Amino acid sequence: MVQEEIMRRGPWTEEEDVQLLFYVKLFGDRRWDFLAKVSGLKRTGKSCRLRWVNYLNPDLKHGKMTPQEERLVLELHSKWGNRWSRIARKIPGRTDNEIKNYWRTHMRKKAQEQRKKSSVSPSSSSSSSITHEENERNFYDTGGLKLLQVEGEKKSSDQEQDGKSMKVYSMDEIWKDIELLEENEEKMNKPIMGSILPLWDYSLDSLWKDFDWNNFR
DNA sequence: AAGACCTCCAACCGCGGAACG
DNA sequence: ACGTTCCGCGGTTGGAGGTCT
Incomplete structure (x- = not known):
């Protein structure tokens, strides 16, 4: 299909992360195909879900296992x-x-x-x-x-x-x-x-901090 | 210094099952 | 009951960074 050809793959950029965070916040972490479409991200729903589940979800710990x-x-x-x-x-x-x-x-x-x-x-x-x-x-x-x-x-x-x-x-x-x-x-x-990995904390923290949800309400 | 090798982990793939029309 | 869509799972891969020789 033509649509599949333009789908992005591979590592996520910070802009994509921010975009996904915004739309997850807006619509919830369900209906990933829908989210992928409305967000304008050239990613599959599957890819979006994976990124959220494994990386962006704020409930996640990162760093070494205790x-x-x-x-x-x-x-x-x-x-x-x-x-x-x-x-x-x-x-x-x-x-x-x-x-x-x-x-x-x-x-x-x-x-x-x-x-x-x-x-x-x-x-x-x-x-x-x-x-x-x-x-x-x-x-x-x-x-x-x-x-x-x-x-x-x-x-x-x-x-x-x-x-x-x-x-x-x-x-x-x-x-x-x-x-x-x-x-x-x-x-x-x-x-x-x-x-705990300071580098990761820094980048995601800053991502969450810098992203002012109130501006989008 | 540099190339080979190793480790780690993010991301992808394929599949099965649930949900829905 | 059946087909389609979506979600979640387990397995695998590829590449970045680290270590060794």
Whole structure:
């Protein structure tokens, strides 16, 4: 279609952000196709929604995950697997995208560490036919922490079962892992808490501040 | 100094399901 | 009941910036 050809894609500009903020404020964060049209933004409704949900929404926190949030993510992921939006709902101010990205980057690291360990002492996985690559995939992909699932433990194709979730990873092990991680971070002189990104805060704050809603009423 | 490699995250895509006419 | 539209989800990609060699 001709209309699709002129649709903008890629990174959002500040002007587009301001424009979207204005129209969301005006019409609410629903009916994204409509919003996209009336705003004059050459973006799809989908793109507008994504920008709002993942970035512009003032309820969002930005910056590094706190240890508490990390724990929650681990705990909830062990319960629900890759149900990112569901996990996000339990962690105020964080989006599914953010959590998903966090999980992929941090858990990949963990998986690699795990891999190193197991290659040093291969005895534990002697009966398994799973390759290292498969191990890594299982660890941070759909199965959550299946890698560490004890052989013979009941397996379920879908972990989605509200309160009666399957347990694949003991919380003790999770805490231990986190403590180790935090120790390492402290040794490397990296502050864990309170490192909110000033740059982002500045830009969005200024965006919200500079934008005087009253002028548009 | 510079090129290669890695990490992180914003944004996109495809799909399924809900809502609506 | 059916088709269409819209929304939300999970997976994936691309690029910017950082780190390593």
